[in-house]
Structures are given as C-alpha cells and as structure tokens.
Amino acid sequence: MNKLHTGSVYPWHTELEKFIERLDEQLEIGLNRVEDGWTHQRKLAVLEKLVRAYTPHQDENGAIIDPHSDSERYYSTPSYALAAAVLVKEGRHDLLESAAAALTHSIACVVEEKAPDHHPDFFPIMMMGAYRLLKNLLPEQATAWKQQLSQIQPEDTYIFTMSKMKNPNRMINWNAIMISGEFMRAAEGIAADSEWMETYIRSYHLPRFTGLGLYQDGPLDRPNSPFAYDIVTRFHLGVMLEAGYDGGCAAELRDHLHRGALSSLLTLSPHGEIPPRGRSAQHQWNEAAAALVFTTHAQQAFAAGEHGLAGAFRRAADLCWQAIGRWQTDEGKLHIVRNHYSSETRHGFEVYSNHTCYSLWTAAALAYTLLHGADLERISPCSIPAEMGNxxxxxxxxxxxxxxxxxxxxxxxxxxxxxxxxxxxxxxxxxxxxxxxxxxxxxxxxxxxxxxxxxxxxxxxxxxxxxxxxxxxxxxxxxxxxxxxxxxxxxxxxxxxxxxxxxxxxxxxxxxxxxxxxxxxxxxxxxxxxxxxxxxxxxxxxxxxxxxxxxxxxxxxxxxxxxxxxxxxxxxxxxxxxxxxxxxxxxxxxxxxxxxxxxxxxxxxxxxxxxxxxxxxxxxxxxxxxxxxxxxxxxxxxxx
Structure with a gap:
C-alpha cells in the first residue's frame, strides 16, 4: 500500500497502513464487522421515494418543473431521467414512460441548445446513462434518440470548451463533467471518437490532482479548491472509467482516483460527511458523489483481496447514504443543505443552488451508485478511520x-x-x-x-x-x-x-x-x-x-x-x-x-x-x- 501504480509514495501512507493493519488484525479474530442495515433494498427505497416525489412535477413535454420557480431548472430533467431509468431496471416498470419522456426532452434541450440556465455540460453523463438503460426496452425511441445524439458537436454544443472559453484556467469541473458523458456517447458508437478528450484530460485535469488525489477546482494558477468540487469531479471521472475508458490517460487517472478515494476515506467524518471547505459545502450531493467513489473502490479492493479495506469503503458508502437519508422529508424530497429551513427561504443555498435540481442530481448520483454497486452486498462493512484509531x-x-x-x-x-x-x-x-x-x-x-x-x-x-x-x-x-x-x-x-x-x-x-x-x-x-x-x-x-x-x-x-x-x-x-x-x-x-x-x-x-x-x-x-x-x-x- 506504500506505493501506487506510479511508484510514488502516497503522502498519508503511514496512517493508512496503520489503519488497515489494525483493521485486518481485528477481522482475523472475528471483530469489527458492522451491521449498519444499509442494504441494497434500503438504499433503493431512499432513491425511489426521492424520485417519485418529483414525478408529479413532470409536464407534458417530459420536463421536470421546479415547484418554487414554476420553471425547468438546470439539469433536473436529465437527472430525473437517469434515476428513474435505474428504478425501471430495478423493476419499477411504471416509471418507464416517465423516464423516457424526460430523456427525450433532455436530448432535445442539448441538441437545440436550449438547456435550462445554460448548463448543457451537465447533461451528457445523465442522458447517456439513461439511454444505455432504456434503449433495449424502447427500440423505436432509441433509434430517434441515437439520431439526435449524433448531432452533438462538443466544441460547439457545450460551454466550458477551449473553443468557447479560449482560456485554460476555465477548464474546470464543468469540462471534466462534460467529457465523462461524451466518452459514453463515443463508447456507444454515437460520436466519431474520443481522442479529442485526451488533450483536455492531460493538459487541464491531470495537473489539478494533488499527491493525495484531490482535485483542485478553480483557475489553474490559484485554485480555490472546494471539497465539493473535488469529490464531484472524481465522481464523474470515476463513472467514465467504470464505463470503459482506457485511453492514454487512463493509468494515471486511475492512480489519482485511487489516491483520492483513500484520502476521502481517511477524512470522512463519523457521521458520513466530507470536509466542509469551500462553495457548495454541506449540500447533500457532496455525499451522493462520495457514495459512488466509496462503492466502486470497495469492489476494487475486494477484487484485489483487500477485504478489510473493502469493508471500510463499504461502510463509508453506507454512512454517506445515512448522512443524506436523515435529511429526506416524509414526502421524499430533500433539504438540499443541512438545515431545516424551508427551501423557499434558501438559507445556506449558493446563488446557483436550486431545490429541484440538487434533489434530483443527488438522486442521479445515488442511482449511479446503485448501478455500479452490483457486488457491494457481498462485502461486509467494517469501521471507517473516523470510527477507529487516532x-x-x-x-x-x-x-x-x-x-x-x-x-x-x-x-x-x-x-x-x-x-x-x-x-x-x-x-x-x-x-x-x-x-x-x-x-x-x-x-x-x-x-x-x-x-x-x-x-x-x-x-x-x-x-x-x-x-x-x-x-x-x-x-x-x-x-x-x-x-x-x-x-x-x-x-x-x-x-x-x-x-x-x-x-x-x-x-x-x-x-x-x-x-x-x-x-x-x-x-x-x-x-x-x-x-x-x-x-x-x-x-x-x-x-x-x-x-x-x-x-x-x-x-x-x-x-x-x-x-x-x-x-x-x-x-x-x-x-x-x-x-x-x-x-x-x-x-x-x-x-x-x-x-x-x-x-x-x-x-x-x-x-x-x-x-x-x-x-x-x-x-x-x-x-x-x-x-x-x-x-x-x-x-x-x-x-x-
């Protein structure tokens, strides 16, 4: 564990090794198995309750309408499409038509350059996830979806590109988020290739990672480094790797993401919350993104025979679900920031925070977590670092x-x-x-x-x-x-x-x-x-x-x-x-x-x-x- 794929020393390797050694010692004598009750079905129930709270807000065009502003906001609709599509995969077939309508509308928003609040860069990762799940269930619609998706020209369609910004300092999390979805479009044979992404990843994103694998968002010369935009960028790049990305930057990117997962594990609070520094702190989607990171790395550790570390990652993912779940209302929606003020008052909201968007983006991130967590149930949760050791x-x-x-x-x-x-x-x-x-x-x-x-x-x-x-x-x-x-x-x-x-x-x-x-x-x-x-x-x-x-x-x-x-x-x-x-x-x-x-x-x-x-x-x-x-x-x- 001292050396990762690059051969360089992980800065916190001593503390990590102490934790794993103590964890493995306890597991050898039958201690430290944590029965926290966060099964796949319990997580699914949280997601379903959240998604169904917004189904009544879908209009005749498939868009999800925010009840507080009476308009479609940001990337609420593609987030809903993905989350509903995952529920369809889980047997909730009554949501098929609703998920398909949301996907159809979302694709049209991007192709026609009508994305709400000028946020098209956030759409492809959600659209392609929903497309992959729904295409075989609705083959005729899938043909139309594919035809429309093929019209996207990334440098022209999206906002945070060098063609539009002409400034490397602006190639921030937006660009990485867009690339993750665009890779999936290429993997489906809808886009010509994914080679153009390599320049972005190597020139603008890999340099932002620290030795701990943390992604420094903000201008390259003075990143402001919020923890929220560290975890959300690693979430998207992780989904891209899970989708099969194996380009020229894959090995180095995988190394950074592994380091970042270890660092997130070591810094997660005993209540399952990531550190609060920076903008968008204490928004529920922070922990939803972290849940995916912990879930995928739990499975990777288990496959490598590191069962103690796998159990700690599993427990970390469960605690993230728990951190979100305690803020879910009886009707299924979320307090998107950790306070009990009504969403209309926007207490603790950022200027861009939107109730419906951030509830549904949280749902989408949790949906991806379930989608990529097929083998998580065989891993027994163990204590995380914040629960054990100093x-x-x-x-x-x-x-x-x-x-x-x-x-x-x-x-x-x-x-x-x-x-x-x-x-x-x-x-x-x-x-x-x-x-x-x-x-x-x-x-x-x-x-x-x-x-x-x-x-x-x-x-x-x-x-x-x-x-x-x-x-x-x-x-x-x-x-x-x-x-x-x-x-x-x-x-x-x-x-x-x-x-x-x-x-x-x-x-x-x-x-x-x-x-x-x-x-x-x-x-x-x-x-x-x-x-x-x-x-x-x-x-x-x-x-x-x-x-x-x-x-x-x-x-x-x-x-x-x-x-x-x-x-x-x-x-x-x-x-x-x-x-x-x-x-x-x-x-x-x-x-x-x-x-x-x-x-x-x-x-x-x-x-x-x-x-x-x-x-x-x-x-x-x-x-x-x-x-x-x-x-x-x-x-x-x-x-x-």
Missing part, C-alpha cells in the same frame, strides 16, 4: 485543512488566513454519539461569497484566538489577513497575498489521543505570532492559544449551535456554586456540549455582534472567553 492529517495543495480523529470523533481546522469565504480555526467538530450539528458543524464567514442566508449576520465565527489591542479593540484570528486585492469568489485567491503563514509545529498521536500545534505568523493587528494547540481524546478537546504581541487581554471565540431552522438550542451561562468559575453549556437535539475555561480568571462575555451569526446549518451564537495575559486555555466537553 491520526492527524494535513491536506496538500490548496485545501488548507487539518483533520484530527480519535475513536468516533473528528475535528477540522482550516488554515486559510486570507480567504474570507473559508475562515481559519476549528470549523467542525463531530462525535458519532452526538447530533451532527451540535459541534457546531460549520463556521461563519467574513464574506458570504456565493452563499445566501434567510437570517443572521455575516461574521467570521469559529473556534479561534481573540485578543484586545492597546487601543481597546478586539480582534480574532478568524478575521484573517486582508489581501492586497479584493475577494474574488470566482477567481480564487493567492494564499500568499497579504503575507502570513501557517505551519504544523508538532503533531503526535498515542492510544486514544491526538495532539498537534499550529504556528501562525503574519501581520495581525498588534500580534505577530500565534500558537494554537489542540489535544483531543474521546469526549474532550483541550485548546490552548498563546499570542506574541502588544495586547491588553487574550481571548477565544466560541461558536455555539443556536438554531437549525426548526429547533432552537438552549444555551446556559453556568456559574459554579461557591467558585469564581464560569462555563457554557449547549443543549440541542437531546444532547449537550460544554465549553469550560481552563485558565484561572477567565470571564465569559457575550458580544452583541455574535448574537445571531449565519452559517449553513442555521444560526450560531458566539461567546468570547477573556482573561489577562497572553495565554488562554479551555476544554470542549462532548459527553456521549
């Missing part, structure tokens, strides 16, 4: 995230200091025995970027150091370092702009414990150096901040889950009887979390600007711990 992982490239895990518990620290859309500090804490959002599960923002909120203030709130300068003003690390250029949400940022640096000063793990220290340097107001230490054991995280500079007081910002769109937390400011000691307790969804100051003389303050802070999951309420000196410590208690 590790501290630092991402490469521009993903700027540290992931620390102990048994069943994970914390994420973002290290970007000049990106107002991805603020530094602890941005997510999850424990398997607690509700996923209580940690909390997302931070605030210095700039909302793509994201809109129904309520709440925009404020950079995360677990992060704070300090009072000699002029009496309070500052925090989460404010970051302003760059010399304005924030460009589309173009990304240069991590070195504005100065500043972050480095892992030390990192150790032992049985049941992780301990690491980050050293932050830069032109912070009144401060030139910040040292943050994080010690984690199951149920407890100890945090210490040490600042070097000209300051009056030291502090710590504390983000607290306040409201998820349906349920409000109860937040207590606790004064210990007979002691001059304060703490904070949050009660949410039948569980609790406590923040306990560990430095003598610490006070809990409730700044007005932190009373109601918007985040993807709803609203946060912020507190600030304050004390004299230059060092402060506190404990985050996560009772089981």
């Amino acid at each position: 590790r501290v992982l630092e991402t490469d490239g521009w993903f700027q995230t540290v992931i620390a895990t102990v048994d069943g518990q994970q914390m994420l620290v973002q290290t970007s200091v000049n990106d107002p859309y991805n603020i530094p500090g602890i941005v997510r804490i999850q424990r398997s025995t607690l509700p996923p959002l209580i940690g909390p599960s997302s931070a605030g923002h210095a700039d909302r970027g793509f994201t809109g909120f129904a309520e709440g203030d925009i404020f950079p709130l995360s677990y992060t150091p704070a300090w009072q300068t000699e002029d009496g003003k309070w500052h925090s690390l989460s404010e970051g370092i302003p760059g010399t250029l304005g924030f460009d949400r589309d173009g990304g940022i240069d991590p070195l702009d504005g100065g500043g640096s972050v480095q892992m000063e030390q990192s150790t793990t032992s049985d049941g414990e992780t301990d690491f220290t980050l050293l932050w340097k830069g032109p912070f107001p009144g401060v030139w150096e910040i040292r943050t230490q994080y010690r984690q054991v199951p149920g407890k995280i100890e945090v210490t901040y040490e600042l070097q500079g000209n300051i009056q007081s030291v502090g710590a910002l504390i983000p607290l889950m306040a409201y998820d769109g349906r349920e409000r937390s109860v937040i207590h400011h606790v004064m210990s009887a007979g002691e001059e000691k304060e703490s904070i307790r949050v009660e949410y969804a039948g569980a609790s979390l406590e923040v306990i100051p560990a430095t003598k003389g610490t006070n809990v303050v409730w700044p007005e600007e932190l009373a109601s802070v918007a985040c993807r999951n709803g609203l946060l309420k912020g507190a600030r711990l304050e004390c004299e000196g230059s060092c402060i410590s506190f404990i985050i208690h996560l009772p089981a």
Whole structure:
C-alpha cells in the first residue's frame, strides 16, 4: 500500500497502513464487522421515494418543473431521467414512460441548445446513462434518440470548451463533467471518437490532482479548491472509467482516483460527511458523489483481496447514504443543505443552488451508485478511520485543512488566513454519539461569497484566538489577513497575498489521543505570532492559544449551535456554586456540549455582534472567553 501504480509514495501512507493493519488484525479474530442495515433494498427505497416525489412535477413535454420557480431548472430533467431509468431496471416498470419522456426532452434541450440556465455540460453523463438503460426496452425511441445524439458537436454544443472559453484556467469541473458523458456517447458508437478528450484530460485535469488525489477546482494558477468540487469531479471521472475508458490517460487517472478515494476515506467524518471547505459545502450531493467513489473502490479492493479495506469503503458508502437519508422529508424530497429551513427561504443555498435540481442530481448520483454497486452486498462493512484509531492529517495543495480523529470523533481546522469565504480555526467538530450539528458543524464567514442566508449576520465565527489591542479593540484570528486585492469568489485567491503563514509545529498521536500545534505568523493587528494547540481524546478537546504581541487581554471565540431552522438550542451561562468559575453549556437535539475555561480568571462575555451569526446549518451564537495575559486555555466537553 506504500506505493501506487506510479511508484510514488502516497503522502498519508503511514496512517493508512496503520489503519488497515489494525483493521485486518481485528477481522482475523472475528471483530469489527458492522451491521449498519444499509442494504441494497434500503438504499433503493431512499432513491425511489426521492424520485417519485418529483414525478408529479413532470409536464407534458417530459420536463421536470421546479415547484418554487414554476420553471425547468438546470439539469433536473436529465437527472430525473437517469434515476428513474435505474428504478425501471430495478423493476419499477411504471416509471418507464416517465423516464423516457424526460430523456427525450433532455436530448432535445442539448441538441437545440436550449438547456435550462445554460448548463448543457451537465447533461451528457445523465442522458447517456439513461439511454444505455432504456434503449433495449424502447427500440423505436432509441433509434430517434441515437439520431439526435449524433448531432452533438462538443466544441460547439457545450460551454466550458477551449473553443468557447479560449482560456485554460476555465477548464474546470464543468469540462471534466462534460467529457465523462461524451466518452459514453463515443463508447456507444454515437460520436466519431474520443481522442479529442485526451488533450483536455492531460493538459487541464491531470495537473489539478494533488499527491493525495484531490482535485483542485478553480483557475489553474490559484485554485480555490472546494471539497465539493473535488469529490464531484472524481465522481464523474470515476463513472467514465467504470464505463470503459482506457485511453492514454487512463493509468494515471486511475492512480489519482485511487489516491483520492483513500484520502476521502481517511477524512470522512463519523457521521458520513466530507470536509466542509469551500462553495457548495454541506449540500447533500457532496455525499451522493462520495457514495459512488466509496462503492466502486470497495469492489476494487475486494477484487484485489483487500477485504478489510473493502469493508471500510463499504461502510463509508453506507454512512454517506445515512448522512443524506436523515435529511429526506416524509414526502421524499430533500433539504438540499443541512438545515431545516424551508427551501423557499434558501438559507445556506449558493446563488446557483436550486431545490429541484440538487434533489434530483443527488438522486442521479445515488442511482449511479446503485448501478455500479452490483457486488457491494457481498462485502461486509467494517469501521471507517473516523470510527477507529487516532491520526492527524494535513491536506496538500490548496485545501488548507487539518483533520484530527480519535475513536468516533473528528475535528477540522482550516488554515486559510486570507480567504474570507473559508475562515481559519476549528470549523467542525463531530462525535458519532452526538447530533451532527451540535459541534457546531460549520463556521461563519467574513464574506458570504456565493452563499445566501434567510437570517443572521455575516461574521467570521469559529473556534479561534481573540485578543484586545492597546487601543481597546478586539480582534480574532478568524478575521484573517486582508489581501492586497479584493475577494474574488470566482477567481480564487493567492494564499500568499497579504503575507502570513501557517505551519504544523508538532503533531503526535498515542492510544486514544491526538495532539498537534499550529504556528501562525503574519501581520495581525498588534500580534505577530500565534500558537494554537489542540489535544483531543474521546469526549474532550483541550485548546490552548498563546499570542506574541502588544495586547491588553487574550481571548477565544466560541461558536455555539443556536438554531437549525426548526429547533432552537438552549444555551446556559453556568456559574459554579461557591467558585469564581464560569462555563457554557449547549443543549440541542437531546444532547449537550460544554465549553469550560481552563485558565484561572477567565470571564465569559457575550458580544452583541455574535448574537445571531449565519452559517449553513442555521444560526450560531458566539461567546468570547477573556482573561489577562497572553495565554488562554479551555476544554470542549462532548459527553456521549
């Protein structure tokens, strides 16, 4: 496992080997089989309920009409066509006519250059998947479909091509998504060949992969690297490989995707969620794409005789289904972002997020997962890394995230200091025995970027150091370092702009414990150096901040889950009887979390600007711990 097909060392190979070795040892003595109940039939039921929720919204032309905007949006219809076609394959023959109508309409949209919201690049992967499933059931319609599909000229039909963009920096996930479907069209003999794709893959996509196999989306010279567009691009390229792609880039691409699958496995949370950094974070389709990645790699590992790793991949796929399933409504639709606000309010939605489109794209991705998971049932699920073992992982490239895990518990620290859309500090804490959002599960923002909120203030709130300068003003690390250029949400940022640096000063793990220290340097107001230490054991995280500079007081910002769109937390400011000691307790969804100051003389303050802070999951309420000196410590208690 040290060396992959390229012969180069996988950056996290030591931690991966430790996990697999421990897993295999337990399996040899009959331990670590996980009965999680996520059978093929249970997954199929989730998909069917989701698809049938939108069947009543299909019009006479086969289009799926979004009930909130009364129009067809983005790639809802081809997504529905694929998902319904997979259900037909599974025996739901009453959906055949509906699936065929959606496919007919989708093909016409692309050929006639009438794709809703100018998103034709997303259509071919869904259209060709549905075509392959339906062509033998409806041979006469298949002849018409094939004739129409043959009219597509990629450089003219699609948007993210060099013919249209004339800019290599714009060959982002859209282009890879289009190519994956176009390969399937060529494989069906409908397109002349697929050789033209090789230049795109080799010149514009392979260079974006890091050593960890993570795909850096955004301009080539300064990718903004959202985890959502890493996983979704790997999803599409993986479907292309599953469809038989064996071109000149296949071996290198397969290596990258294998590395990426291992990295996703090592970073998946105990609740089955991928890291939240970047735009489109915490949208359900993130985990739907991850489910396909884990499913296909579970089968590959099993075929290679790596049964423990196969079981972990299987469990990861199941947890992704579970992460999505908990947000499915009684009628079958999804809360497309992880909060309970009504979809009309668009809380936590990106400017491009659409309820029907992202519900159905999630359905389509899950449909592909079932389609390519024929052998998954013979693999017994085993614990994933977040459920077993201790590790501290630092991402490469521009993903700027540290992931620390102990048994069943994970914390994420973002290290970007000049990106107002991805603020530094602890941005997510999850424990398997607690509700996923209580940690909390997302931070605030210095700039909302793509994201809109129904309520709440925009404020950079995360677990992060704070300090009072000699002029009496309070500052925090989460404010970051302003760059010399304005924030460009589309173009990304240069991590070195504005100065500043972050480095892992030390990192150790032992049985049941992780301990690491980050050293932050830069032109912070009144401060030139910040040292943050994080010690984690199951149920407890100890945090210490040490600042070097000209300051009056030291502090710590504390983000607290306040409201998820349906349920409000109860937040207590606790004064210990007979002691001059304060703490904070949050009660949410039948569980609790406590923040306990560990430095003598610490006070809990409730700044007005932190009373109601918007985040993807709803609203946060912020507190600030304050004390004299230059060092402060506190404990985050996560009772089981």
